[in-house]
Amino acid sequence: MNNIDNFKKKNPFTVPENYFEEFEKKLMEQLPEKTSEPKKQKFTTIKKVIISLVATAAVMAGVMFMIKPTTQEAVTVAEATNTETQEVVFTSSEDEDFYQFLEDDATRKEATSGYYVSL
Amino acid sequence: MAQWNETEMLQRLQNADTQREAFAQVVRTYSERMYWVVRRVVLSHDDANDVLQNVFIKAWTNIESFKGDAKLSTWLYKIAVNESITFINRQRMHPSTSIDDADSGLLSKLESDEYFDGDELQRNFQRALLTLPEKQRLVFNMKYFDEMKYEDISAILGTSVGALKASYHHAVQKIRAFLEQTD
Numbered sequence: 566m567n568n569i570d571n572f573k574k575k576n577p578f579t580v581p582e583n584y585f586e587e588f589e590k591k592l593m594e595q596l597p598e599k600t601s602e603p604k605k606q607k608f609t610t611i612k613k614v615i616i617s618l619v620a621t622a623a624v625m626a627g628v629m630f631m632i633k634p635t636t637q638e639a640v641t642v643a644e645a646t647n648t649e650t651q652e653v654v655f656t657s658s659e660d661e662d663f664y665q666f667l668e669d670d671a672t673r674k675e676a677t678s679g680y681y682v683s684l
Numbered sequence: 685m686a687q688w689n690e691t692e693m694l695q696r697l698q699n700a701d702t703q704r705e706a707f708a709q710v711v712r713t714y715s716e717r718m719y720w721v722v723r724r725v726v727l728s729h730d731d732a733n734d735v736l737q738n739v740f741i742k743a744w745t746n747i748e749s750f751k752g753d754a755k756l757s758t759w760l761y762k763i764a765v766n767e768s769i770t771f772i773n774r775q776r777m778h779p780s781t782s783i784d785d786a787d788s789g790l791l792s793k794l795e796s797d798e799y800f801d802g803d804e805l806q807r808n809f810q811r812a813l814l815t816l817p818e819k820q821r822l823v824f825n826m827k828y829f830d831e832m833k834y835e836d837i838s839a840i841l842g843t844s845v846g847a848l849k850a851s852y853h854h855a856v857q858k859i860r861a862f863l864e865q866t867d
Contacts, residue, residue: 573828581799
C-alpha cells in the first residue's frame with residue numbers, strides 16, 4: 566500500500582464510553598488546592614511597601630534640604646522636624662488609610678505628570 | 685474549539701475566585717484534542733490517560749506562569765508534547781530497555797490494547813510510524829492527523845517552517861518505503 570492518505574480515513578484508536586466527560590470530572594476532583602495567596606494581593610502589598618519607602622525617602626530628602634543652613638538655629642529646627650517626621654512615619658507604617666492615601670497620591674501624580682512635563 | 689475570549693479567560697484563570705471554574709472549562713474544551721496528541725505518541729489508551737492527567741495537572745500547577753503571550757491551546761499543546769516525550773523517554777531509560785525494545789514495547793501494548801481496533805494494515809502503519817525519529821513522528825502526526833498549519837506546529841515545537849516541511853517530507857518517504865517493503 567503506497568497511498569498513505571488511506572490511513573486517515575478511519576481512526577483505529579478508540580476510547581471507553583463517556584471517557585471525556587468522566588475525565589473532566591475525575592481530574593477536577595484530584596486537582597490540588599492552590600495554597601498561595603492571589604498574585605494581585607501580593608502585588609498590592611509590594612506596591613504599598615515601595616510607595617511608603619519612596620515617601621519616607623522623599624520626606625527625609627526634604628528634611629535634609631531644610632537642615633542645609635549651618636546655623637545652630639537651623640540645626641535645632643531640623644532636629645525637631647526630623648524627630649517629628651520620623652514619629653509620623655513610624656506611626657503611619659501600620660495605618661492602612663495612610664498607605665491608601667500614598668497610593669492615591671502616587672496615582673494622582675502619575676495622572677498629572679504629563680502636564681508638568683509639557684510645561 | 686474554544687468558545688471564549690482568550691483575554692477574558694486569562695483573567696479568570698489568574699483570579700483566585702474564578703480560577704478553578706475557568707480551568708474546568710479549559711479541561712472540557714481541550715481534553716479531547718490533547719488526548720489525541722498524547723495517544724498518537726504513546727499509543728495505548730491507559731498510558732494516554734495517565735499522561736493526559738499529568739498534562740492538565742502540570743497546566744494547573746503552572747497556570748500563574750501563563751501570561752497569554754501565546755494562545756492557551758499552543759501552551760497546552762507544548763505541555764502535552766513534552767509530557768508524551770518524557771513518558772516515552774522514561775520507558776527507554778529503563779536499564780534493560782533498548783530503543784528498539786521500547787518501540788516494540790509500545791507496539792505490543794498497542795496490540796493488546798482493547799481500545800485499538802485497527803486491522804493488519806493499520807498495525808503495519810503504526811509500525812512504520814515507530815521507525816521515525818521522535819520529532820519527525822510528532823511533525824507527521826500534527827500535519828497528517830491534526831492537519832495543522834506549519835506555522836502553528838512551528839509555535840509548538842520551536843522549529844522553523846522550512847525545517848518542518850523537510851521533516852514531514854522525509855517522514856512520508858520513510859513511511860512509504862517501509863510499507864512497500866512490508867507489502
